[in-house]
Amino acid sequence: MDGTGALAFKQYYLGCLSQASYLIGDRSSGRAVVVDPQRDVSEYLADAQTEGLRIEQVLETHVHADFLSGHLELAAATGARIAYGSGAQVEFEIDRLGDGERISLGEVELEIRHTPGHTPESICIVVRAAAGDEVPFGVLTGDTLFIGDVGRPDLLGANGWSSEELARALFRSTREQLLTLPDATGVYPAHGAGSACGKNLSTETTSTVGEQRRTNYALAPMAEDDFVAAVCEGQSTAPAYFAYASVRNRQQRPTLDETQPVPALSAAEALAAQAAGAVLLDTRDPQDFATGHLRGSVNVGLGGRFAEMTGQVLGAGDDIVLVADPGTETEARNRLARIGFDRVVGHLAGGAAGVAAEHLTPGSRLTAAQVTAAPTDVQVIDVRGPGEVRVSGTVPGADLVPLPELVARVSQFDPAKPTIVFCAGGYRSSIAASALRARGFADVSDLIGGFGAWDDGSRPVVRVAPA
Numbered sequence: 001m002d003g004t005g006a007l008a009f010k011q012y013y014l015g016c017l018s019q020a021s022y023l024i025g026d027r028s029s030g031r032a033v034v035v036d037p038q039r040d041v042s043e044y045l046a047d048a049q050t051e052g053l054r055i056e057q058v059l060e061t062h063v064h065a066d067f068l069s070g071h072l073e074l075a076a077a078t079g080a081r082i083a084y085g086s087g088a089q090v091e092f093e094i095d096r097l098g099d100g101e102r103i104s105l106g107e108v109e110l111e112i113r114h115t116p117g118h119t120p121e122s123i124c125i126v127v128r129a130a131a132g133d134e135v136p137f138g139v140l141t142g143d144t145l146f147i148g149d150v151g152r153p154d155l156l157g158a159n160g161w162s163s164e165e166l167a168r169a170l171f172r173s174t175r176e177q178l179l180t181l182p183d184a185t186g187v188y189p190a191h192g193a194g195s196a197c198g199k200n201l202s203t204e205t206t207s208t209v210g211e212q213r214r215t216n217y218a219l220a221p222m223a224e225d226d227f228v229a230a231v232c233e234g235q236s237t238a239p240a241y242f243a244y245a246s247v248r249n250r251q252q253r254p255t256l257d258e259t260q261p262v263p264a265l266s267a268a269e270a271l272a273a274q275a276a277g278a279v280l281l282d283t284r285d286p287q288d289f290a291t292g293h294l295r296g297s298v299n300v301g302l303g304g305r306f307a308e309m310t311g312q313v314l315g316a317g318d319d320i321v322l323v324a325d326p327g328t329e330t331e332a333r334n335r336l337a338r339i340g341f342d343r344v345v346g347h348l349a350g351g352a353a354g355v356a357a358e359h360l361t362p363g364s365r366l367t368a369a370q371v372t373a374a375p376t377d378v379q380v381i382d383v384r385g386p387g388e389v390r391v392s393g394t395v396p397g398a399d400l401v402p403l404p405e406l407v408a409r410v411s412q413f414d415p416a417k418p419t420i421v422f423c424a425g426g427y428r429s430s431i432a433a434s435a436l437r438a439r440g441f442a443d444v445s446d447l448i449g450g451f452g453a454w455d456d457g458s459r460p461v462v463r464v465a466p467a
Helices: 042-051 071-078 163-178 209-215 224-232 241-248 267-275 286-291 306-313 329-337 368-372 386-392 427-438 450-454
Strands: 007-014 019-026 031-035 054-059 081-085 095-097 102-104 109-114 123-128 138-142 186-189 279-282 320-323 344-348 364-366 379-382 419-422 444-447
Touching (some): 019 042, 019 186, 042 054, 071 081, 163 224, 186 209, 267 344, 286 364, 329 344, 368 450, 427 444
Parallel strands (some): 031 054, 364 444, 419 444
Antiparallel strands (some): 007 019, 019 031, 109 123, 123 138
16 A cells, blocks of 8 residues: 555555546555546455445546446445535536535645546545645646546547547646646546547556646647547547547446356356347457357457457447357356446356357467458458557558457458458457357458557558548
8 A cells, every 4th residue: 555644645546447536545544545446446445444444435536438446336335425516417426526626535625626628527636744845745637637648638538528528628627727736746647558439548647737747749739630640539439438428427327246146057058048138248268269259159258358358349238148268167257246347147067168069169260371361242340449540550451450340340351251260369359250250250250469460571561541
């Protein structure tokens, strides 16, 4: 636990969602808050108990879209009150935090600053180890300011704000509410590299106001119009589940019991569930999946950005049967719950290894040399993001369809034609290939090693002009 004097401070970083949350407490009073919690809340509870802290409030920097927050779970476990910026629109009881409001935990003091831009209700939280400190310990910036970037302003156009209006608000928030803090103030954002909430996030998870003033492109001296153009350009496609998670975070919904076991299903029960419309979600490594899997199953490896990638190819309303390595099914269920995918009806007992051979089928994975020798009429799909393609180029003749868009654009392709899918390294392409097979594509392969294997200097590469 970090902090000085009475201040107890801890950052929790969830790499699979690039999401950061925080426990802030006062050792002198025993009072604490949690900021932007993930949905499985046992770590906060355990650490608070170890430190002798009582979690009294859950502070949300905004209504999140990229994960389902644990505010209801923490409130149920501790009796804590939930608080948002005063502009938040939610269906449950909250404390509404005004701009400039101070929250005293004892010696430790929190100051609320309204910072609309990523969302209309966004706030940042200035943390002082002692009230009156001229240089704060830090500022929790939510999705307003990241390390190397700012939050994207284009996720809430349907709620009455255009992306330009949000971007202009973000310009004022960063200049008037954050850059007015002393340079030594620590910066603690809600996301890091890999998050779709921005486009240029650093792999670092903390910084200072001074460092960001010097190095963050979005904080450089510029006119407001130039800022709007800079932050709106080049944003990646938002995963489809973002809209669902944003709505769910506003609702009074059932809470997660992260310790509840996942029901075990026999092979016959799993196949019957599939026949009734459930999705078989195989969470093994892509190579294990290719060796043999249940027909029609979708592969999203648990070793990667599992929940986020699942949310790009499945729907929140899908019933899901997990086909997982034994002992990992509870982790898989909890990680899906982090984005609000709660319809896990069971897992295949014993995993794929316990299924009769007649129910299994191999997946086709090709080397770069085999792709080079493929027939000219094959469909080639590049499922990387636009930024990746602009930087490195792509395979000649490939259609560029970012993975979050694949399901919506599947009708653009002929399911009867041979199809090759690739990404950067092979993880997303296995997801895409399995999703296409599950939708009736007869002959789908993915490129082993992805574009990195193709681009070894011996094969042609097409450079894509910036949009």
